[in-house]
Amino acid sequence: MSEEISIGELVYKAYVKNYLIAHLRYLKAVGERIGMDEALKILERVQWEAGREWFKENGSKLDLITDDAKAGVVLVRRAMKTLIPGPGVGRYQQVVEESQKRSVVRIGGWCPILEASKALNMDGGVIYMSYVKPYIEAMVKSLNPKLSLSLTKLRPKHDFYEFVIELEE
DSSP states (O other): OOOOOOHHHHHHHHHHHHHHHHHHHHHHHHHHHHOHHHHHHHHHHHHHHHHHHHHHHHGGGGOOOOOSHHHHHHHHHHHHHHHSOSTTBTOEEEEEEEOSSEEEEEEESBOHHHHHHHHTTOOHHHHHHHHTHHHHHHHHHHHOTTEEEEEEEOTTTSSEEEEEEEEOO
């Protein structure tokens, strides 16, 4: 049985999905002119800069006590809400490993990027890696340049996205 959602959540999800569809249509159009690899590189650069700017403006408000991999998990969980706040987004979050040197968090639930990608027959994993990863990676690197971020599991192949944050020596 499917989960019941409120009319407000239904409207919100439709709005966000359609907004992202417009972005992805633009990305496809640019990709047709300059090549999709180049268009994705530009998107990654723009998202990196946006993540860095967001952290500069808001990082001090996050009450992060340390700058290790544990703090990186807290940052990733909060960063997901800055990308697309609202009902249902990133509803499922599970920390599966947590230490100062290496932490892993899984995030699932409704994903508007995946939904918009499906609607346009685009590879959701590729879009996610270009849209979300650079944004969050810039935040993590702003917290501590010695932290690295990788996505080891992607949707739709898995039921969640898995983020690994490691403190490099």
